[in-house]
Amino acid sequence: MAVLRRRNRDQAVAMIEGAIERARQESRTEFYLGVARHDDDRVIGFARIGLSGVQAGKLGYAIAAQEWGRGYATDAARALVTYAFKELGLHRITAAIGPDNAASIAVVQQLGFAREGVLRDHVFTNGAWRDSVLFSVLAHEWSW
Numbered sequence: 001m002a003v004l005r006r007r008n009r010d011q012a013v014a015m016i017e018g019a020i021e022r023a024r025q026e027s028r029t030e031f032y033l034g035v036a037r038h039d040d041d042r043v044i045g046f047a048r049i050g051l052s053g054v055q056a057g058k059l060g061y062a063i064a065a066q067e068w069g070r071g072y073a074t075d076a077a078r079a080l081v082t083y084a085f086k087e088l089g090l091h092r093i094t095a096a097i098g099p100d101n102a103a104s105i106a107v108v109q110q111l112g113f114a115r116e117g118v119l120r121d122h123v124f125t126n127g128a129w130r131d132s133v134l135f136s137v138l139a140h141e142w143s144w
């Protein structure tokens with residue numbers, strides 16, 4: 001989730017079709033939560049947890065720019081993390097975030113994630129290697 005890419009319409013359709021296809025699989029490896037506007041129910045983003053490792057998951061989210069700052073990402077991430085601990089039995093959830101992504105860091109900090117450290121040259125994006133900051137929360141730390 002540390003990689004942010006601008007997609008055209010065909011790429012967005014392919015991404016959504018891929019997510020729907022993977023959601024149909026018997027042993028699911030990822031879980032998406034669609035985010036819709038309060039007033040007209042229009043879809044404006046998502047939160048996602050991808051299973052990885054032993055009872056562990058990686059959290060990500062994105063919200064349409066015109067809706068930023070209204071609490072949608074925090075709400076969606078809170079609901080999905082609760083689901084992942086309660087229903088999927090996960091033990092540990094991480095989020096790897098670009099050091100300059102203040103809004104995303106604010107989201108996980110608001111939810112009580114702890115900062116673990118820096119993943120050096122974690123992603124290759126826009127022609128360069130970039131660090132990520134790793135945050136995590138454990139099941140026993142989560143209040144639901």
Ligand SMILES: CC(C)(COP(=O)(O)OP(=O)(O)OC[C@H]1O[C@@H](n2cnc3c(N)ncnc32)[C@H](O)[C@@H]1OP(=O)(O)O)[C@@H](O)C(=O)NCCC(=O)NCCS
Pocket residue numbers: 001002003004060061062063064067068069070071072073074075096097098101102103104106107110
């Ligand atoms: C990160 C992202 C999902 C946040 O979505 P959002 O719906 O605006 O998030 P919320 O409104 O729940 O919370 C955002 C928080 O960041 C804070 N924030 C926003 N811009 C900020 C900035 N430049 N500096 C510091 N804090 C900032 C807001 O004040 C808010 O905190 P608050 O509730 O304490 O006021 C959204 O910016 C986004 O889609 N970005 C592009 C994709 C992305 O980076 N995804 C995460 C990859 S790790």
